[in-house]
Amino acid sequence: MWDRNQMASRAALELADGMYVNLGIGIPTLVSNYIPEGIDVTLQSENGMLGMGPFPTEERIDPDLINAGKQTITELERTSYFSSADSFSMIRGGHIDMAILGAMEVSEKGDLANWMIPGKLVKGMGGAMDLVAGVKRVIVIMDHTNKSGDSKILKECTLPLTGKSVVHQIITNLCVFNVKQDGLEIIEYADGVDRKKIEEATEAKILN
Amino acid sequence: MGKIYKSASEALDGILFDGMSIASGGFGLCGIPENSINAIKESGVKNLTVASNNAGVDDFGLGILLQTKQVKKMISSYVGENAEFMRQYLGGELELEFNPQGTLAERMRAGGAGIPGFYTKTGVGTVIAEGKEHKEFGGDMYILETGLVMDLSIVKAWKGDEAGNLIYNKTARNFNPNAATCGKICIAEVEELVPVGQLDPDHIHTPGIFVNRIFMGSHEKRIENRTISER
Numbered sequence: 077m078w079d080r081n082q083m084a085s086r087a088a089l090e091l092a093d094g095m096y097v098n099l100g101i102g103i104p105t106l107v108s109n110y111i112p113e114g115i116d117v118t119l120q121s122e123n124g125m126l127g128m129g130p131f132p133t134e135e136r137i138d139p140d141l142i143n144a145g146k147q148t149i150t151e152l153e154r155t156s157y158f159s160s161a162d163s164f165s166m167i168r169g170g171h172i173d174m175a176i177l178g179a180m181e182v183s184e185k186g187d188l189a190n191w192m193i194p195g196k197l198v199k200g201m202g203g204a205m206d207l208v209a210g211v212k213r214v215i216v217i218m219d220h221t222n223k224s225g226d227s228k229i230l231k232e233c234t235l236p237l238t239g240k241s242v243v244h245q246i247i248t249n250l251c252v253f254n255v256k257q258d259g260l261e262i263i264e265y266a267d268g269v270d271r272k273k274i275e276e277a278t279e280a281k282i283l284n
Numbered sequence: 285m286g287k288i289y290k291s292a293s294e295a296l297d298g299i300l301f302d303g304m305s306i307a308s309g310g311f312g313l314c315g316i317p318e319n320s321i322n323a324i325k326e327s328g329v330k331n332l333t334v335a336s337n338n339a340g341v342d343d344f345g346l347g348i349l350l351q352t353k354q355v356k357k358m359i360s361s362y363v364g365e366n367a368e369f370m371r372q373y374l375g376g377e378l379e380l381e382f383n384p385q386g387t388l389a390e391r392m393r394a395g396g397a398g399i400p401g402f403y404t405k406t407g408v409g410t411v412i413a414e415g416k417e418h419k420e421f422g423g424d425m426y427i428l429e430t431g432l433v434m435d436l437s438i439v440k441a442w443k444g445d446e447a448g449n450l451i452y453n454k455t456a457r458n459f460n461p462n463a464a465t466c467g468k469i470c471i472a473e474v475e476e477l478v479p480v481g482q483l484d485p486d487h488i489h490t491p492g493i494f495v496n497r498i499f500m501g502s503h504e505k506r507i508e509n510r511t512i513s514e515r
Contacts, residue, residue, distance in 0.1 A: 121455070123311040123314070123455050123458050124455050124458050130513055131512055131513040132512060132513065133512060133513060133514075134512050137510065137512065139313075139456075139505035139506070139507050140314060140315065140453045140454040140455060140456040140505070141454045141455055142311075142314050142455055142507075142508070144311075145509065146312040146313070146314070146365075146508040146509040147509045147511035148507060148509070148510055151454070157452075157455060157457055158457065159457055159458065159459070159461040159462055159489075160386075160388075160389035160458050160459045161389040161390055161392070161393040161461075161462045163386075163389070164385065164389050164390060167386055168386050168390075168405065168406060195374070198373060198374065198380075199362060199364030200360060200361050200362035200363050200364065200382050201361060201382060201385070202361050202384075202385050203361070203384070203385040203386060204384075205384035205386075205406050205407050205412065206384050206385060206387065206406045209404070209405040209408065210406070236410065236411050237409060237410045237411075238410065239408075239409065240408065240409030240410070
């Protein structure tokens, strides 16, 4: 089984040199700690920044410089700033190469639900609907099952969708799936995980 | 040039009315028009419809207008940091229209640019698309969203001049340039107000034509999520 950091480091292997990438809040943010040597990627933050740097030291904290998770952040030499409308021109317009996001549920068709639980959790979609609609490749990182052990990888999502047929790859604590036309394909097992364990934890159709 | 006011309450004088619509700049607590929000609270104006990406936190930003029940409806993309918001919404006291963040920004941009509607792929196949016109372009499905024109927009910039030209700082720009264009009246608050000629015309983010009234405010700039590294 992989922990959060191992899932993030696995996701980082999907990055290619020169990519523009948007990382979601939570485990996806950790991906920036594992960018492979020799791979140069530019991180976009949808609140209006391209070229996001690391967290600041105490002395360098600037309330005017935050990421989409409202965390204080720093700039790089390559950084540019822009308005929210321009930011989503990049996202919706297909200029961002990859988005790595968290999820509550994913279906075997690549449907994604990650923004609300009716009657319980009403936070909003933020930029997630725009990201999955416009970004070239969408990768989800999440635990394979919820706290009660139920599969989060389903035939059909039960929660309100963020997007339909938008997820290309799912990285969980158990394995890596590619989303195919008619189901999910296992392309990698986490350490110490066998096919039976994945099958037990997955409601969606597994092709191989 | 007649755009300069001494304070938020002076700048807002004669503009506010019950039931009006307001667009606000800001992302989280970053780049929010703190002074105008405080003055709107003091005025007691109510039944407001407010378009803003977020709703502040309980005791700062737009959250203070929720505490006083001055807001009837919010148009936002994310309200997760506000417990009072959640309480009022789940209790049916507050209307909420969720807009995807990019759709909200584009609705402000379009409204300010005289574009009453636009098609976007964002939200197709979700609850956001329900009841909206669908149209296919090049084999892909899109939905019709409308431009937002609001009675008032309130924005915050770093520097401004007597002509209303604005320059923002870093990610405190966010929704401010878009909100500035979509209000029938736009009030800008700045950290530094300078005479014309002091700002480089090539560095202006919001040209003064969009700004009706401007004042210099003091800004707390509260940090929502202080995150530091050791190095």
